[in-house]
Amino acid sequence: MLTIEDIKKMLPHRYxxxxxxxxxxxxxxxxxxxxxxxxxNEPFFTGHFPQVSVMPGVLMVEAMAQSGGILAFLSMNKEEFERSIGGKRMVYFVEIERARFRRPVIPGDQVIMEVKILKHKLDIWKMEGKATVDGKIVAEAKMAAKIDRELE
Structure with a gap:
């Protein structure tokens, strides 16, 4: 539905x-x-772990948080969204709760993240997410993001 180019308009992250x-x-x-x-060829695999490549759990949570940040942008009204994309506003990961890691993620896996908004007040978005591979949960967490004020 949205490509990497669309995502890069909303998130400040890059390779x-x-x-x-x-x-x-x-x-x-x-x-x-x-x-x-x-x-x-993900850079973290060279050190995590050299003998058995495993995606770090913290990066799975980060991927869910980035998904939540995209959802927060997409949930703005059209005028606010237009004023916010392209690096004009930053989204920050501000809280994590109850992170659980169920199974390892390895090269070749496709991780599907599903993130749901629990609460939204002002610029804070509380969410819960789960990450799956082949329909099996690999990670889950509750988290919060903040969309900062407009940058000049």
Whole structure:
């Protein structure tokens, strides 16, 4: 539904830290479903772990948080969205709760992130997310994001 070029208009992250490749589906103000293709040439695999390549759990949570940031932008009214994209406003990961890691993510996996808004007040968005591979949960967490004021 949304490509990497659309995502780059909303998130400040770039390679190697942009961890969402595509938005598959979303419902404004409610939920989003995104995709991360995990490849062997990801820079973190050289040290995590050299003998068995495993995606760090903290990066799975970051991918869910980035998905939530995209959802927050997509949930703005059209005028506010237009004023905010292209680096004019920053989205920050501000809180994480109850992170759980269920199984390892390895090269070749496609991680599907599903993030749902729990509460939105002012510039703070509380969400819960889960990441799956082949329909099995690999990570889940509750988190919050903040969209900062307009930059000059």
């Amino acid at each position: 190697p830290f942009l961890l969402v490749d595509r938005v598959l589906e979303y419902k404004e103000g409610d939920w989003i479903k995104t995709l991360k293709n995990v490849t062997y």
